[in-house]
Amino acid sequence: MGYIERQSRDQMLLLPASVDDYVAADNAVRFIAAFVDDLDLGELGFDRFRPKATGRPGYDPADLLKLYLYGYLNRVRSSRCLAAEAGRNLEVIWLLGGLRPDFRTIADFRRVNRPAFKPLFRAFVLLCRKLDLFGRELVAVDGTRLKAVNSRKRNFTQQKLAGWIKLADERIEEYLGRLDRADRAEIEAQGAARRAATLEAKLARVRTRRELHQAMLTELVASGESQLSLTDPDARGMAMHPKVGVGYNAQVAVDARYKLIVEQNVTNSGSDLGFLAQTAGAAREVLGVERIDAVADKGYYKGEDIAACEDIGVVPYVARPQRGSAVASGYFNRTEFRYDPEADCYVCPSGDRLDPYTRTRKDEHIAIRYTNMRACQTCSLKPQCTSGSRRTIDRWENEAVLERMAERLVARPDILDKRRETVEHPFGSIKQWMNQGAFLMRGLANVNA
Ligand code: SF4
Known part of the structure; x- marks a missing residue:
């Protein structure tokens, strides 16, 4: 046949x-x-x-x-x-x-x-x-780091440059010492003369590199930026699983119905903090609804941003991260201190009452500090609570916003799983579509396009 x-x-x-x-x-x-x-x-x-x-x-x-x-x-x-x-x-x-x-x-x-x-x-x-392809009830917001056209070797921080300058100074010192010793020994042998010439060449190379790094450090300090990238000046070093790379942070809001991206923006910020209201607000606008639920991971937990969401018709759902020195040291975390709004005090794990005693500025907001010196001094739980003389709890002036969000999360425990299913799918597809590769363009405006 x-x-x-x-x-x-x-x-x-x-x-x-x-x-x-x-x-x-x-x-x-x-x-x-x-x-x-x-x-x-x-x-x-x-x-x-x-x-x-x-x-x-x-x-x-x-x-x-x-x-x-x-x-x-x-x-x-x-x-x-x-x-x-x-x-x-x-x-x-x-x-x-x-x-x-x-x-x-x-x-x-x-x-x-x-x-x-x-x-x-x-x-x-x-x-x-x-075409009615959006549910228009829930969007999931997330960011992913995508590589830029800039290798790690061509990205510098002040710390990195200062380290290299210090290393160059040590090398220069060492080479000069070796040259001095060679001079003093009045070595006339041909081999020794060759070694001295090699040392001179090495010294010249280290000096040239040092000058270059010094010029870059001066430029970086004058620019007020945190990093200097030589190939793509807008790209920044940021955490990219499994290591640090130089790239951009792509923010998206994805509608939960068919996992379609509603809003996207590329930034060169290494963190997602502060992008929730901006991204979810733009998604709400383009979806044409008065209010929309927005869920994001703990990387978006920032009081001011969450308060801004409520102001623009976005109902945020972000789980509280366990941050701070008390958590790192294994002491009681903040969720174990219950706030009593009527008495304006916290009730601590030993059942004692912590009262407000001072106001402090913390980053961009005012925090009220609560404590109970007398109770802490005689408390049997103190070894699990603090290494200091007393435990303090800071409460943001607008903390009610965060408490409302915590109550919403308790009422909808499934929403965090929904976030993962919704937003990680498009990112997976995009990265596979790009063959896990880099952006082809340089500069934030080009990359955004
Ligand atoms: S150390 Fe102070 S804050 Fe901590 S449980 Fe005891 S009394 Fe409460």
Whole structure:
């Protein structure tokens, strides 16, 4: 038995196939074409959305946008690869009607239209909303660290530079000492002279490196920044599991119904603290609801940010992290001290009452400090409570906001699992889609686009 016979490449057909015949009715490229054709690119801020009256005609931004969206959906990320697809991929040939822009045109389109990508993403979210693809009741907020085009070797902190300068000084000292000793010994042997020449060369290299590091340290101190990155100046060293890398922190809010991203933003902050209200608030706005629940992990636990959520119609759910020196030392944690709002006091594990005695500024807020010196001095539980003369508990002025949130969490214990299921899925997909790789662009604005 033979194989299924293929058609000869020279075969003339009576009814030749059109490019459209190669693209199935449910192919995603048909959606890309319909979506982009329906957009008002001028309103979104795309450049050259109207052709120039004179000069050589350029590419329609709608065509280049279709190409980018195709690449995004098919893991074709670089402009050179997109240019290649335009010449060999039937779906792209269908999508662009046979246009073959070169890689520079494609890259320039992205560079020039950088600010328009965010409104474009919003337009897509609004379309999903129209199609009823969002539950619009709960969003999960999270951040993930993605690598930048900057190696760890080309990222410096003040501490790192100062350490290297100190090391260079020690080396210089050592080399000078060895040269002195060689001089004193008046060594005339040829081998010894060669060794001295090698030492001189090493000394010159260390001095050059020291000067470079000193100049970088001076620049870093003058800039007021915490880090200096040489390849991508906006990238920052941050914790990336399993180690520290240089990259960006991508923040997203994901709707719980179908795990679709509603809001996204890239920052170069190493921490998620302070991004809850900003991210969930923008998601609430684009989803067009008055109030929305937002759940996030402990990395978002910041009083001011949680209070800001309530002000903008976001109902936050963030579990309280166990931070502080008492927890690190294994003493009673804060949750074991119960606040009595009527008496304005805390009841400690021994059943004693801690009263307010001072107000202090803590970071950005005022904290009221509670204690009971007399009870602590005679308390049998003191070894489990504090190593000092008394235990103190700080209460943020606006702590009622956090207490309300704690009550909500008790009423909905499943919401933290829901967070994990909702937000970690898109991150997993994105990273796999990027082959666990890095952003291709440099600079915060480019990376955001
Ligand atoms: S040491 Fe002080 S705060 Fe701690 S349990 Fe005893 S009385 Fe209460």
